[in-house]
Amino acid sequence: MSNSTLHVARSAERVLSLLDAVVSAGALSLGEAAKIVDLPISTALRHLKTLELNGYLTRAADGSFSVGPTFLRLAVASLEASPMARLILAAQPHLDALTEATGESSYLAVLEHDHALYLATAESPRAIRHAGWVGRTVPLDTTAVGAALNGKKPGSAHCVISAVEPDVSAAVAAVTGPKGAIVAALSVLGPSQRLTGKAMKTAGIAVLKTAGALSVDLAGEQPS
Amino acid sequence: MSNSTLHVARSAERVLSLLDAVVSAGALSLGEAAKIVDLPISTALRHLKTLELNGYLTRAADGSFSVGPTFLRLAVASLEASPMARLILAAQPHLDALTEATGESSYLAVLEHDHALYLATAESPRAIRHAGWVGRTVPLDTTAVGAALNGKKPGSAHCVISAVEPDVSAAVAAVTGPKGAIVAALSVLGPSQRLTGKAMKTAGIAVLKTAGALSVDLAGEQPS
């Protein structure tokens, strides 16, 4: 970003990646976790214990680590508070269905500052697939997601060759909230040489249909 | 606790409490956060930036911190994976109702190893109230929760003077899952001098009724 002399605590980052690794995996043994984050066993153990001590992780009888009460408490709190989280929860089954239908990875993205932020995904089961964009941001003006989030072409799917990476193609559609405003975008992302012609057309229809279904879901939710 | 020479990374713990503070509060400014965790502003800022850099937090335009995409991703992952989390989500409205009805704090507890673990709460609005037991564990054999979780007195509420702390009284009832097994316990906890006689009887009825309602909810959930 900017700062030359901003010492971000190394141990902190390590602890955070450990947490990420364990929670993402569901459960991990010491050895596995250490390998994933590429840390010496002794160090990994120390950090995992820190997490356990603070309740972020718990340890099963067989020694494996998994998510703990503190983290669960925070997870629930964040889900209850953040509309973003409700969105993700509502979207996940649709993402799964979309990937099922198209065979390609699908993503949910929202507007964050002046970028599009990928929030959730269902990954394609195929060997060659689009992967790992959750948490990533892309500019608005050169991408299909950006166009959808800005409402440039309401009601229709965009099918384009992405400008972000040369060999990625996308089919995108906007998702509307209870009040009709655009709150997110769904996209199907895949390799350009596979996602073309007929396949692209299919993906376009699927994503448009799914976006509609998700929008209906969102409209139907009770503002408890 | 135990270990003499286990260096738990101090910065890591600080980062974790910062995360806890921000997520619990929903949104916090730098100053507020620093005060809550009792850290010098500059240090707090550095740690918060670490969290932001890793996507655990995001920063709003006004400078306040709130939960970020990475954390959300993990939260959703953990909720989808862990049945415990689904339980908490399902229970929360019931806890709220229970506290509403009784005027005392209510808790959800589960069996963890050979202890009862308090997972979630709705706190009483009254000045003198039971608070802060979420994340805490208590032994099974000397407590009402323990009895309920062990199924000692199925179908009835327990109303007892707690053995854990002298001036705490409790009304407890067991919650059953889809298959009829006991999966959790609901309790109403309050000061002994207030939660007595008639009030206790009311609480007992309320907690029993609520536990039944929650059990029905759990039975009705779809195993997606």
Add this chain to the structure above:
DNA sequence: ACTCTATATTTCAATTACTGGCAACCAGTT
């Protein structure tokens, strides 16, 4: 326009708290 306050950000040198390698130990498994 100017001051005043409150908050946020950056800098920097001192030091400490952290790392990670190793060796020994333990408990299951094959």
Add this chain to the structure above:
DNA sequence: AACTGGTTGCCAGTAATTGAAATATAGAGT
């Protein structure tokens, strides 16, 4: 018995962390 994976303790070196203080920024009030 040998192997695998986990746990503990020790320790020396240093890179990483700290927090006071200086500086910047932003609103509010006059």
